[in-house]
Amino acid sequence: MDVSDALTGLLAVLCLFNLVLSYGIVRRLRTLTRAGAGGPATVSGAVDDFAVTTTSGAPVGRAALTPGTVLAFLSPGCPPCAALLPRFTRAVEDAGLPAERVLAVVMPGEDPAEARQYVALLEEFATVVDGEHARTVSAACGVQGFPAVCAIDEQGRIHEVGGDLTALGAPRPAGVA
Numbered sequence: 001m002d003v004s005d006a007l008t009g010l011l012a013v014l015c016l017f018n019l020v021l022s023y024g025i026v027r028r029l030r031t032l033t034r035a036g037a038g039g040p041a042t043v044s045g046a047v048d049d050f051a052v053t054t055t056s057g058a059p060v061g062r063a064a065l066t067p068g069t070v071l072a073f074l075s076p077g078c079p080p081c082a083a084l085l086p087r088f089t090r091a092v093e094d095a096g097l098p099a100e101r102v103l104a105v106v107m108p109g110e111d112p113a114e115a116r117q118y119v120a121l122l123e124e125f126a127t128v129v130d131g132e133h134a135r136t137v138s139a140a141c142g143v144q145g146f147p148a149v150c151a152i153d154e155q156g157r158i159h160e161v162g163g164d165l166t167a168l169g170a171p172r173p174a175g176v177a
Contacts, residue, residue: 045157050140052133055119060103060127062140065152070102070161072126073138075146076109076118084147085118091165092125102126105134107146 051061065071072088074081092102104126106118115130122128129137141150141158149161 045159046142047152047156047158048140048142050136052129052136054133055123055128055130058127060129065103065156065158066101067152067154067156068101069152070097071105071141071148071150071152071158072102072122073105073107073141073143073146073148073150074118074122075107076111076114078146081147084149085121087165088149089121089125097125099124099126103137104128105137105143106130107134107138108132 047062047065049062051059054060070092072084074085074088102125104122106115106122106128108131109115119128119130149165150158151161153159
């Protein structure tokens with residue numbers, strides 16, 4: 001009986017230890033999920049040179065990003081991107097921005113059909129770059145997460161627009177939402 005009591009006690013202690021570790025892991029995952037899912041994407045201040053072709057076959061490069069140009073970086077399969085897409089197109093339309101002043105970058109996703117839907121919707125409002133060309137533009141702009149909406153300022157630097165899409169026509173410094 002003494003051996004079975006000792007083993008039962010040891011088992012109870014191990015179960016408690018496992019429960020405490022599991023609770024800690026769940027708390028940590030929740031913290032990371034909250035920080036990553038709703039956290040803002042970031043972009044660098046400078047835009048490196050690039051030269052790509054749009055979905056319509058036109059060439060576009062760093063020189064096309066004049067002051068006031070708005071850039072949107074979207075990734076199919078990204079829930080925040082899907083939520084932003086209709087708000088973004090509505091904001092571009094409300095701001096009266098011509099498609100030449102809006103560059104939509106659609107990253108390649110796991111579902112090519114969803115990427116084509118993004119492109120089809122955005123081509124009405126923007127100059128669109130997708131596939132490997134999107135990766136090139138994203139790297140040139142230093143995009144660190146999706147979605148990201150930014151604009152080119154008078155110094156030719158890129159700044160986040162933030163969640164307030166009503167100010168698409170007026171680029172603001174990073175950190176101003």
